[in-house]
Amino acid sequence: xxxxxxxxxxxxKTRGQQVTLSCSPISGHRSVSWYQQTPGQGLQFLxxxxxxxxxxxxxxxxxxxxxQFSNSRSEMNVSTLELGDSALYLCASSLEGDASYNEQFxxxxxRLTVL
Amino acid sequence: AQRVTQPEKLLSVFKxxxxxxxxxxxxxxxxxxxxxxxYSRQRLQLLLRHIxxxxxxxxxxxxxxxxxxxxLKKPFAQEEDSAMYYCALFTGGGNKLTFGTGTQLKVEx
Numbered sequence: 001x002x003x004x005x006x007x008x009x010x011x012x013k014t015r016g017q018q019v020t021l022s023c024s025p026i027s028g029h030r031s032v033s034w035y036q037q038t039p040g041q042g043l044q045f046l047x048x049x050x051x052x053x054x055x056x057x058x059x060x061x062x063x064x065x066x067x068q069f070s071n072s073r074s075e076m077n078v079s080t081l082e083l084g085d086s087a088l089y090l091c092a093s094s095l096e097g098d099a100s101y102n103e104q105f106x107x108x109x110x111r112l113t114v115l
Numbered sequence: 116a117q118r119v120t121q122p123e124k125l126l127s128v129f130k131x132x133x134x135x136x137x138x139x140x141x142x143x144x145x146x147x148x149x150x151x152x153x154y155s156r157q158r159l160q161l162l163l164r165h166i167x168x169x170x171x172x173x174x175x176x177x178x179x180x181x182x183x184x185x186x187l188k189k190p191f192a193q194e195e196d197s198a199m200y201y202c203a204l205f206t207g208g209g210n211k212l213t214f215g216t217g218t219q220l221k222v223e224x
Contacts, residue, residue: 003158007201013164013218031209031210031212033210033212035214039183041216042214042215042216042217043159043201043212043217045211045214046216048209048210050209052164055208055209055210056208056209056210056211058211072207090159092159092210094116094210097207097211098205098207098208098210099147099149099205099209099211099212100147100205100207103161103210104161104210105160106158106159106160107158108158
């Protein structure tokens with residue numbers, strides 16, 4: 001089975017712009033979660049989508065949003081980019097249910113640099 | 116609010132020495148704890164979860180609710196254990212995990 005894929009792998013944007021990141025989960029997986037990884041804060045949960053609905057949300061401003069399509073692919077969008085948004089954005093997918101039973105599989109990440 | 120603390124950013128040990136990576140959590144309910152590992156140039160992956168009570172690659176971790184800890188241990192470190200280790204907490208509902216800031220383990224020859 002192919003693993004979780006994320007596109008693009010690298011992205012450079014300037015302050016004030018917006019960006020869209022894409023995540024394709026493992027075939028058959030219906031849950032997609034997004035995390036922001038920075039050297040100072042580590043991994044922080046952004047949101048989770050399951051069956052096209054947001055199931056969980058972290059403590060990020062409204063500039064961060066996401067969605068999931070009927071094929072379980074997910075996108076996240078960041079509007080009005082700030083320098084502090086520079087990070088590695090990780091996507092993870094899992095089967096139905098929750099983390100008690102199902103392992104989350106992570107993608108390689110999208111490295112976003114905001115200048 | 117839930118929180119995971121990994122007090123050591125870097126832990127350096129010699130090959131063959133015991134390893135203990137510390138993890139403490141803050142949560143008033145019944146937690147589920149995980150250890151994730153990221154080897155150089157590889158993806159983040161699950162190492163073990165406390166409910167499985169299994170040993171993976173020689174690593175074990177016991178949940179101590181009294182001390183709110185979930186330390187990762189291995190009796191004899193190997194060079195291939197060098198990696199970044201993250202402790203994660205799950206408190207129910209969906210797949211939201213709260214991660215610690217990670218500990219870089221370096222096994223020296």
